[in-house]
Amino acid sequence: MTPDEVVAELRDGMTIGIGGWGSRRKPMALVRAIVRSPLKNLTIVSYAGPDVGLLVASGQAERVVTGFASLDSIALEPHFRRARQDGKVELTELDEGMLHWGLLAAAHRLPFLPIRAGLGSGVLEVNPELRTVRSPYGDPFGIGEELVAMPALRLDAALVHMNRADEAGNGQYLGPDPYFDDLFCLAAERAYVSCERIVPGFHGPPQTLLLNRAMVHAVTETPNGAHFTSCVPDYGRDEAFQARYARAAADPGAWREFAARYLAGDEAAYQKAVLR
Amino acid sequence: MTGAPTRAEVCVVACAEAWRGDGAILASPMGLIPSLGARLARLTFAPDLLLTDGEAYLLDARGGTEGWLPYARVFTMLAAGRRHAMMGAAQMDRFGNQNISAIGDWKRPKAQLLGVRGAPGNTVNHPVSYWIPRHSPRVFTGRVDMVCGVGYDRGARDLRVVVTNLAVLDFGTPERTMRLRSVHPGVQVADVVAATGFPLAVPDRVPVTRPPTAAELELIRTRLDPAGAREAELS
Numbered sequence: 001m002t003p004d005e006v007v008a009e010l011r012d013g014m015t016i017g018i019g020g021w022g023s024r025r026k027p028m029a030l031v032r033a034i035v036r037s038p039l040k041n042l043t044i045v046s047y048a049g050p051d052v053g054l055l056v057a058s059g060q061a062e063r064v065v066t067g068f069a070s071l072d073s074i075a076l077e078p079h080f081r082r083a084r085q086d087g088k089v090e091l092t093e094l095d096e097g098m099l100h101w102g103l104l105a106a107a108h109r110l111p112f113l114p115i116r117a118g119l120g121s122g123v124l125e126v127n128p129e130l131r132t133v134r135s136p137y138g139d140p141f142g143i144g145e146e147l148v149a150m151p152a153l154r155l156d157a158a159l160v161h162m163n164r165a166d167e168a169g170n171g172q173y174l175g176p177d178p179y180f181d182d183l184f185c186l187a188a189e190r191a192y193v194s195c196e197r198i199v200p201g202f203h204g205p206p207q208t209l210l211l212n213r214a215m216v217h218a219v220t221e222t223p224n225g226a227h228f229t230s231c232v233p234d235y236g237r238d239e240a241f242q243a244r245y246a247r248a249a250a251d252p253g254a255w256r257e258f259a260a261r262y263l264a265g266d267e268a269a270y271q272k273a274v275l276r
Numbered sequence: 277m278t279g280a281p282t283r284a285e286v287c288v289v290a291c292a293e294a295w296r297g298d299g300a301i302l303a304s305p306m307g308l309i310p311s312l313g314a315r316l317a318r319l320t321f322a323p324d325l326l327l328t329d330g331e332a333y334l335l336d337a338r339g340g341t342e343g344w345l346p347y348a349r350v351f352t353m354l355a356a357g358r359r360h361a362m363m364g365a366a367q368m369d370r371f372g373n374q375n376i377s378a379i380g381d382w383k384r385p386k387a388q389l390l391g392v393r394g395a396p397g398n399t400v401n402h403p404v405s406y407w408i409p410r411h412s413p414r415v416f417t418g419r420v421d422m423v424c425g426v427g428y429d430r431g432a433r434d435l436r437v438v439v440t441n442l443a444v445l446d447f448g449t450p451e452r453t454m455r456l457r458s459v460h461p462g463v464q465v466a467d468v469v470a471a472t473g474f475p476l477a478v479p480d481r482v483p484v485t486r487p488p489t490a491a492e493l494e495l496i497r498t499r500l501d502p503a504g505a506r507e508a509e510l511s
Binding site for chain 1: 390395
């Protein structure tokens with residue numbers, strides 16, 4: 001499958017989870033394919049980085065579910081920041097642990113999971129749909145503890161990027177952190193994996209085989225497909241390009257130029273353009 | 277290398293002191309001066325602290341890998357209470373409610389900041405301290421626009437200290453509101469009161485923040501931050 005064929009399976013209004021973390025191992029080739037598509041009214045669930053930035057800039061993300069939006073080495077995601085300040089995107093703001101718990105609940109087919117995170121905070125005020133539950137088990141004082149009932153974050157689709165995958169849909173990460181890519185896949189009706197290389201067999205410790213083929217619906221090979229986010233050990237973050245992205249994002253005219261130069265064509269055209 | 281300790285060096289040591297006596301827990305400093313503080317603490321009086329490389333590895337005092345701590349495991353350690361984070365704040369009130377999410381009306385903020393990150397969970401699960409490099413009434417304000425880290429009036433578990441460029445503060449009043457614990461060398465109590473946008477509890481006698489020892493200065497200057505990047509965090 002090509003990135004465009006993957007995106008052709010998505011529909012308007014879907015809730016789409018995107019793996020990785022901040023500006024790390026993001027399935028950017030798939031995100032770029034969404035940007036080229038007519039998809040709209042998307043809800044994006046993500047530990048947000050430039051994936052969310054691009055989909056907010058294109059106007060396709062109607063709502064973002066996240067605990068932050070950052071480029072790591074650049075603290076704030078510039079498109080997200082601007083869209084929030086201009087009132088152009090809805091936000092479901094959650095503690096990072098609540099987002100994890102929502103994915104875990106969805107992956108386990110549970111309606112919710114209890115968690116302390118969020119208690120007393122503004123998160124419960126800006127998300128009035130969130131409820132608390134009282135533990136049916138007494139604590140040492142005889143009263144059941146009150147906890148946030150974090151609802152399952154069910155996804156229509158998940159997009160994640162692996163270092164390696166095979167044709168059957170098994171996926172391997174080789175960097176320091178799996179992030180929550182396995183949970184994104186399990187929480188989703190359909191999970192799509194992009195990877196640096198499709199391989200006939202895997203090398204390395206079996207613990208790096210994060211995704212199995214029962215969790216994955218399709219694989220697409222997208223070399224340098226996480227660019228400009230990091231995909232160690234294959235490559236680090238392209239800091240120079242990320243800085244260019246952030247500068248362009250700060251000015252509408254500069255962004256139109258950036259988009260015309262890098263985002264107008266297909267993935268092959270993007271990869272050619274970033275080499276120049 | 278000699279010379280009197282700079283303000284940044286006083287702050288490094290004040291941050292280090294936050295982790296004194298914590299034992300084998302994960303220290304999560306955010307910002308350069310807290311990071312130098314945590315590493316200084318481990319090299320001196322808190323050798324059991326666990327520290328990460330900022331990604332997924334635990335590094336020992338010599339820089340070798342001693343463990344693996346991806347985000348999922350950080351979340352478990354923090355929920356278990358086995359962590360002491362030192363976070364920043366764009367706004368903080370006298371109960372220690374902290375805002376790093378957005379300034380102004382949350383629905384359409386004047387300034388979108390980072391987001392709540394893990395602050396709500398951190399503050400109800402484990403010890404939390406704060407580092408404020410620019411002590412001002414803009415930061416220390418009567419009411420925060422979005423409560424990220426919760427304060428003592430909203431169920432904070434264990435807020436330890438707030439280290440700023442001027443002073444060390446804690447929540448040692450009967451109502452658990454912010455109190456001046458010490459002023460850094462050269463800072464007057466009145467300076468701190470004037471730079472705080474809410475009534476600050478001030479004891480009759482306010483000590484001066486402990487200056488770095490000669491050994492601590494040596495570690496900071498020659499081993500932890502030989503390039504002197506710490507000074508820029510205060511400018």
